[in-house]
Amino acid sequence: MKKAVSNIKLIRESKSFIDCLHAVLLAANLYKEPKYMLSGKSGMAFKFCVHRELLPLSVTSYGQWEAEHHEGMENVGILSNSFAGYTRHPTFPLYQEAAIFKIKQSIDKGIAVIFWEPEFCVIHGYDDEEQIFFYTNGLDEEEKVVLYDNFGLNITPFWYVHIVTGKADVSDREAIQMSLQTAIMEWETSHKTPPDTSIASGRLGIQYWINALECGKFDQRGAAYILSAAIQSKCEITSYMNEVQGMIPQVSSACKIYLKLSSLYEEFRRLKHDDTFELIRGLKEAMNMEEKAIKELKKVTSTFPNSYPWVPRWGTGPTR
Amino acid sequence: MNKYPNSKSLAEKFEISTRQAHRDIEYMTSSMRAPLRYVAKHRGYEYTDDTYILPNIYLTEEEREVLQFLSYRYEQVNISNTGKNVSRLSHLFRQLSGIQSEPEQSIERLPMFEYNSVLLxxxxILTTAIKEKKMVELILQDGNRxxxxxxxxxxxxYRYGEDYLFMNVSVEKEKQFPLKNISKVHVRQENEQDIPGLTGEIQNRVIGNNHSIQRKPFLARIKLKEQLKEESWYGFHAKKVDENHVYEIQFFDHDAFLSLLFEKEWKSIESPRWLKEQLQQRCSNILKKL
Structure with a gap:
């Protein structure tokens, strides 16, 4: 007997985790705002990483997923659990069994589940008789299926499941403050996946992008994916900032810069396939603009009570 | 070299024998169809057509005949979506062969080999995927595997009488696959390429050799029209369930299997339910479009 969560509308446009999270939250009636607000408030829109050779992995290599996603969801008051690991580990079958149980439990409660296929997809149903999960990847309308036995096995060596369990009320102002601090931190952190320095974040990420284009040794598919993801992120940030300035008027100067930045990125769409020189020139300009925007945000966040974005609200150690 | 070379001046210029030079002139006129004319007044040859240039592809007579044969074969092919290109190829082969006569005349002397429309x-598909750098999914069958x-x-x-596809299955790991073992090719869509697993971890879902835990296949119980001679239904492992031609068929790629259900004959799908529903959904989507 098939059991499924209805009203899952997954559309791939932003980072795939945000696309999935938004679809899950909307269907479970846990969130009402547009996707750019979720992307902005969670800080996910500000996450930007680039591999030295512009590999397509850049877009999802924005750090340790469990930490990054939990922090982002915490910002908007979403309570959640995650399971992740490497499929080669001997404990994988046990984790797999536990995850299957939890996923079914969540679907019974009417909350769909995010998992790594890759990219991130949404499991919206299951059928115990046939031992399968039903999921959607947002790329086409057809429902996909995966056997319980194969759950977690994918083309990458790792597996990941994120289950939303509830929602707490977080004031808009608090969520926005945290998101702006995340924006600064993401821009200023050079590497989000240490000790690996082949992937750079924020400012250095753009420098990696420029370097790869200048030396010509890069993955073309990845370059296109990074560009389209960056354009979408800037677009989301601009819409988000536009909303934010209604609540925190001090961000208006940063908002103006982001608006220009977004238009600049939009212009990149019109560049011809081999016009790397123009793209490099544009990226240098974009880097300077974003630097200015972050400076403006710093001025704003310096007035916030918690102005140390790199320290999570619960401190650096585990809760006691 | 004067404007009217002859075998003697060619022999001197290229340091070959006069006899060899003479044979070369003969080859130019007979095999390469060079429009040469001997001008007695100048005791040498000239081109009667100034626009003639030596071809940069040299074909033996046998190769010429094979091209002529290919031209003939391709001319007869009629595949709905490749027909135009096939006919263009036929024209190209005929031009390359340089033989303007009706191809049928020499057909019987030519080596016969099967024209394979599936292979073509x-x-x-593969050539396009290579050109457009698209990710493809191959269903390979080698015996029962x-x-x-x-x-x-x-x-x-093409080597040793076999066509091969070279494919990057992971970073710096290129593998080759004989085309005869490829039973299906599925080109991933543009947006499907955004697989972050990234160039570093290209999909390689070879059954049982990629993970410590083996991927398990989907099982479908399908009633076929007749008994199978071997334990395989168009490349998918099939195990007989009862005497009514019901088989339990294993598959990993449900897209490829659904496509097969559209193409091949079968009587009924007994299970799984989701497969029937997906097939039904695809049929209804097509019907809506018609």
Missing amino acids: QMLS IETVVGYPTRLM
């Missing part, structure tokens, strides 16, 4: 279709391999095809090569 596959080559066409079925594999699904995903990667980026890089080139096609």
